[in-house]
Amino acid sequence: MKNIGVLGGGQLAxxxxxxxxxxxxxxxxxxxxxxxxxxxxxxxxxxxxDDPVAHKELTEWADVVTYEFExxxxxxxxxxxxxxxxxxxxxxxxxxxxxxxxxxCFRSLDIPTAEFAPVNTLEELTAVMKGxxxxxxxxxxxxxxxxxxxAVLKKETDLPEAWEQLGKRxxxxxxxxxxxxxxxxxxxxxxxxxxxxxxxxxxxxREGILRLSINRLNDPVQDQANATIRKILEDxxxxxxxxxxxxxxxxxxxxxxxxxxxxxxxxxxxxxAQTSQFENxxxxxxxxxxxxxxxENPAAMVNLISRLPDENQIRAVPGATPHFYGKAEKxxxxxxxxxxxxxxxxxxxxxxxxxxxxxxxxxxxxxxxKFLDTALKPQFP
Amino acid sequence: MKNIGVLGGGQLAxxxxxxxxxxxxxxxxxxxxxxxxxxxxxxxxxxxxDDPVAHKELTEWADVVTYEFExxxxxxxxxxxxxxxxxxxxxxxxxxxxxxxxxxCFRSLDIPTAEFAPVNTLEELTAVMKGxxxxxxxxxxxxxxxxxxxAVLKKETDLPEAWEQLGKRxxxxxxxxxxxxxxxxxxxxxxxxxxxxxxxxxxxxREGILRLSINRLNDPVQDQANATIRKILEDxxxxxxxxxxxxxxxxxxxxxxxxxxxxxxxxxxxxxAQTSQFENxxxxxxxxxxxxxxxENPAAMVNLISRLPDENQIRAVPGATPHFYGKAEKxxxxxxxxxxxxxxxxxxxxxxxxxxxxxxxxxxxxxxxKFLDTALKPQFP
Numbered sequence: 001m002k003n004i005g006v007l008g009g010g011q012l013a014x015x016x017x018x019x020x021x022x023x024x025x026x027x028x029x030x031x032x033x034x035x036x037x038x039x040x041x042x043x044x045x046x047x048x049x050d051d052p053v054a055h056k057e058l059t060e061w062a063d064v065v066t067y068e069f070e071x072x073x074x075x076x077x078x079x080x081x082x083x084x085x086x087x088x089x090x091x092x093x094x095x096x097x098x099x100x101x102x103x104x105c106f107r108s109l110d111i112p113t114a115e116f117a118p119v120n121t122l123e124e125l126t127a128v129m130k131g132x133x134x135x136x137x138x139x140x141x142x143x144x145x146x147x148x149x150x151a152v153l154k155k156e157t158d159l160p161e162a163w164e165q166l167g168k169r170x171x172x173x174x175x176x177x178x179x180x181x182x183x184x185x186x187x188x189x190x191x192x193x194x195x196x197x198x199x200x201x202x203x204x205x206r207e208g209i210l211r212l213s214i215n216r217l218n219d220p221v222q223d224q225a226n227a228t229i230r231k232i233l234e235d236x237x238x239x240x241x242x243x244x245x246x247x248x249x250x251x252x253x254x255x256x257x258x259x260x261x262x263x264x265x266x267x268x269x270x271x272x273a274q275t276s277q278f279e280n281x282x283x284x285x286x287x288x289x290x291x292x293x294x295x296e297n298p299a300a301m302v303n304l305i306s307r308l309p310d311e312n313q314i315r316a317v318p319g320a321t322p323h324f325y326g327k328a329e330k331x332x333x334x335x336x337x338x339x340x341x342x343x344x345x346x347x348x349x350x351x352x353x354x355x356x357x358x359x360x361x362x363x364x365x366x367x368x369x370k371f372l373d374t375a376l377k378p379q380f381p
Numbered sequence: 382m383k384n385i386g387v388l389g390g391g392q393l394a395x396x397x398x399x400x401x402x403x404x405x406x407x408x409x410x411x412x413x414x415x416x417x418x419x420x421x422x423x424x425x426x427x428x429x430x431d432d433p434v435a436h437k438e439l440t441e442w443a444d445v446v447t448y449e450f451e452x453x454x455x456x457x458x459x460x461x462x463x464x465x466x467x468x469x470x471x472x473x474x475x476x477x478x479x480x481x482x483x484x485x486c487f488r489s490l491d492i493p494t495a496e497f498a499p500v501n502t503l504e505e506l507t508a509v510m511k512g513x514x515x516x517x518x519x520x521x522x523x524x525x526x527x528x529x530x531x532a533v534l535k536k537e538t539d540l541p542e543a544w545e546q547l548g549k550r551x552x553x554x555x556x557x558x559x560x561x562x563x564x565x566x567x568x569x570x571x572x573x574x575x576x577x578x579x580x581x582x583x584x585x586x587r588e589g590i591l592r593l594s595i596n597r598l599n600d601p602v603q604d605q606a607n608a609t610i611r612k613i614l615e616d617x618x619x620x621x622x623x624x625x626x627x628x629x630x631x632x633x634x635x636x637x638x639x640x641x642x643x644x645x646x647x648x649x650x651x652x653x654a655q656t657s658q659f660e661n662x663x664x665x666x667x668x669x670x671x672x673x674x675x676x677e678n679p680a681a682m683v684n685l686i687s688r689l690p691d692e693n694q695i696r697a698v699p700g701a702t703p704h705f706y707g708k709a710e711k712x713x714x715x716x717x718x719x720x721x722x723x724x725x726x727x728x729x730x731x732x733x734x735x736x737x738x739x740x741x742x743x744x745x746x747x748x749x750x751k752f753l754d755t756a757l758k759p760q761f762p
Contacts, residue, residue: 002421018403024707033440040383040405271655272672274702289693289743296724299675312670313741326405343677343724 001286002026005062005084009036010042011325011334012068012262017041019278025286026059030054037326049076052111059083066240067086068287069261070097071143079266081177087239087285092260095236099141099172099257106255108361109231113255114247115175122163128173129159135176138162140169145323150208152176166168171307177254184213184265185225186243188280188290189233196280196293198273201265201301202364204246209332211363214300215272224253232258241266241281264303264334269320272299297343298350304336309360314338317353319345382667386443386465388457390417390425392579392706392715393449393643395521396651398422400659407668409442411435418707429458440464447621447666450642451478452524454672468620468666469641476617477641478723479524480553487636490612495628496556503544509554510540516557519543521550533557534535558635564687565594565646566606567624569661569671570614577661577674579609580653582646582682584626585747590713592744594646595681595735605634613639622647622662645684645715653680654701678724679731683738685717690741695719698734700726 004020006013006054009031017038027042034046047054049072058065064085067077067149067325070093077090079236095101106113115132119125129136140149151162152175163171182205186198200222201213219225229244242261245256275291283290301327305327314322317340324336338357342350351370358367385401386543387394390412396420398408406421415427428435430453448458451474458471468631476482487494496513496687499522500506515537522528532543536553542554563586567579581603582594600606610625623646628636648659656664656672664671687730688710695703698721705717723731732751739748 021422022399023404041402046643274652274700289696291696292699294699294725315670318675319655320671336470 001063001288003028003061004282004286005030005058005065006020006038006042006068007031007049007065007072007080008068009033009294010068011037011327014038014041014325015323016066016068016138016262016278016282019270019276019313020282023279023282023288024302025282026237028058030058035328037045040326042120049073053130055080055083064285065169066281067093067261070259073237077303085285088242088260089236089239092236092238092242096258097142099144100170102257103172103174105232109235111228111231112252113174114149114177115173116172119171119173122160122168125159125163125171125173129153129156132173134176137174137176138166139172139174140166141172148208155366175247177247179249179254181248182245182256183219183248183253184243184245184263185222185239186269186277187226187229187232187233188284188293189238190290191239191287192283193234193237194290195230197229198266198269198277198293199295200225201268203265206363206366207332209266209303209305211303211305211361212300212366213268214298215268216296216298219252221248221251224251228253229258240284241277252296255303258318261274263355265301266339267323267337268299268301268339268341269293269295270323272297297341298347298358299342300340300350300354302338302340302354302361302363303334304338304361305334306331307362308336313360314357317356319350319353320345320357348371382444384409384442384444385663385667386411386439386446386447387419387423387449388412388430388453388461389449390414390419391449392418392708395419395422395706396648396704397447397449397643397659397663400651401656401663402623404660404663404669405437406663407600409439411439416709421707423608430454436461445666447662448474448559448642450639456667466499466666470624471666473617473619473623477639478523480520480638482659483638484553484615486616489615490637492609493556493633494628497553500554502554503541504551505691506540506544506554511539511553513556518555518557519547520553520555521547522553528586531589532564551716553703558628558630558724560635563626563637564600564602564606564629564634565624565626565644566603567622567644567647567650567658567664568607568610568612568614569622569658569674570619571665571671572668572707574615574618576611576614576672577671578603578610579647579650579658579674580676581606583647587744587747588713590684590686590715591645591684592684592742593681593739594649594675595679595748596649597679598676602629602632602634605632610639611632621665622658645718646682648704649676649682649720650676651704653678653722661727678722679728680723680733681721681735681738683721683724683735683742683744684715684720685719685742687712688743689717694741695738697732698737700724700731700734700740705727718719 009029011171013200045054117128136153182203185200187322189195204212243259246253269276273295355367390410411426430734498509517534519532561740570576580596585593622641627634650657654676698720736748
């Protein structure tokens with residue numbers, strides 16, 4: 001195993017290659033975007049995902065194929081899977097890319113979720129809402145990410161507009177959960193079934209886009225999250241990194257969605273865990289022994305959206321490491337992130353450094369928040 | 382800066398490439414060894430160091446050239462330096478590869494060393510020893526490493542044999558220092574003169590080969606070591622990573638030798654420091670901003686000489702990361718190393734884990750040693 005084919009060439013593919021190249025792995029990215037930011041780390045097949053010539057080149061070259069995100073056409077993954085080793089399998093992808101299948105999967109595994117129902121017409125939506133009650137969220141079944149393909153339903157008159165806005169496509173409507181916080185758990189499972197879990201992170205979004213993930217260590221709901229994601233991993237005989245987003249209500253976790261790939265809420269693992277999610281994903285898909293997912297210190301990840309702060313200003317904060325993705329700045333685009341690790345400091349100092357980084361990232365509101373004062377009393381060392 | 386040419390293709394070049402490829406850098410190695418273990422991480426020019434065809438290919442392709450060790454021919458470095466950006470400069474290399482120039486350099490910078498004298502004939506050696514007294518060490522001026530090119534002089538009758546053994550070449554003879562321990566300091570300096578120092582390590586050799594380096598943090602002689610290496614860095618207007626080996630006698634450090642390159646006693650920085658020596662060396666030679674050299678936890682590096690233990694056995698020790706160089710096993714050959722970081726444990730536990738790793742590495746004598754009981758009372762957190 002030496003040649004890794006990746007569907008997609010964005011920052012997730014890039015960080016995968018950054019983790020894999022030191023292991024002696026080489027990369028080829030099939031990505032229709034000519035500015036694919038992973039391109040400098042391997043060979044870029046600049047073609048549509050379903051291009052047969054690109055498929056030929058990819059499958060002849062690659063020892064194993066993986067993908068960086070779930071919005072790649074399912075048929076492409078199913079077809080490639082017939083020709084070359086491919087992980088995670090198309091069966092996991094098929095479920096993850098369809099919100100209805102995903103919720104049905106949770107239900108079949110006895111994993112709690114918000115109340116949900118499929119809706120295919122405005123009439124169905126109107127009928128379903130009578131039973132479910134407001135507020136709720138209407139989501140397209142496929143192609144949703146970063147808050148796209150979603151509309152909040154607050155009052156009955158919102159329904160027709162939301163239906164129009166999402167393009168009258170097959171949707172799922174979910175009861176809006178009054179959660180205390182959102183967390184995610186990331187796990188990796190290898191071809192023999194060995195499984196490692198990363199510390200869960202608490203996640204903060206703004207405008208539907210992840211802005212901040214914090215790993216506080218020893219989170220009181222870690223075991224519950226591990227047990228939940230383990231069910232999914234085993235159900236699919238899964239190989240690779242899997243991320244699961246959850247809502248916490250009191251002491252109970254409700255599954256929101258899973259992603260069969262490396263995940264934005266796990267970027268802190270590059271510096272903050274013994275083995276990063278990217279390296280372990282590659283180890284799993286290549287059949288190499290997994291590295292430890294342990295993390296001994298709190299860590300946080302601040303997303304850089306739209307624009308990049310000064311690199312030296314970031315480096316001046318102890319424990320901060322900038323990651324710039326080599327993408328042009330553009331409103332709402334993820335152009336980089338910062339990892340903060342708290343190896344040497346008190347929790348007060350960690351919070352102060354995090355606030356400084358959030359300010360640089362333009363997240364003044366989050367910077368002013370006292371994360372440690374939440375009712376959940378997170379366990380800091 | 383994207384294309385990095387490296388003279389040498391051994392494990393130092395390999396780890397440099399492992400650090401550089403995630404940054405988007407590509408590598409070409411000029412190395413006469415057809416089994417160069419760095420070859421899988423770039424293009425391998427399998428040719429003698431002075432091959433003009435290889436030089437043409439290297440200088441046309443590379444944006445900057447560096448070297449992995451100081452036994453590359455000086456003329457080659459001087460010639461390449463005329464054609465392409467090259468760091469560290471040939472002036473630093475010229476001094477480092479000749480033990481006499483090196484000692485004279487220390488002397489000119491008011492850096493304490495053992496007593497020394499150049500000797501070019503057996504008669505000179507005999508005459509010099511009358512003044513210097515035994516025990517002493519005879520060393521060839523060039524081409525010495527891992528204990529090669531050295532002979533210990535214990536009694537007067539050792540002189541002729543030692544002289545024969547080293548090939549009657551220009552030598553330097555040094556008074557043998559009764560030191561308490563050997564330490565090394567590694568620093569990196571960029572093109573603007575910004576300088577970062579890594580925590581010093583205490584080093585343990587056997588049969589002239591480094592077996593173990595320990596970074597205990599807050600070492601009482603850190604400041605003295607930093608001030609010493611800073612003199613050398615500034616004297617050469619140095620760019621890149623520099624390593625300095627020192628003997629400690631009571632509270633005083635005596636310079637032994639320096640290496641204008643990444644160094645075996647700094648391999649722990651891959652896991653143990655915010656930015657590894659390999660990444661910072663590349664950052665310096667490419668003109669990128671340096672990363673922090675800070676280290677928040679004790680760390681150790683166990684060399685794997687001659688043979689490799691089982692990878693999973695190493696990974697079972699918390700905080701241990703195996704590095705296998707992809708070289709065939711062979712007596713006295715460096716085939717890998719293990720880093721141990723002590724993020725989560727007491728010093729007793731750290732010592733226990735280190736002892737287990739030393740056992741795996743076949744260093745049973747070092748495994749039995751109580752490093753923390755030394756008279757120096759190192760400062761553990």
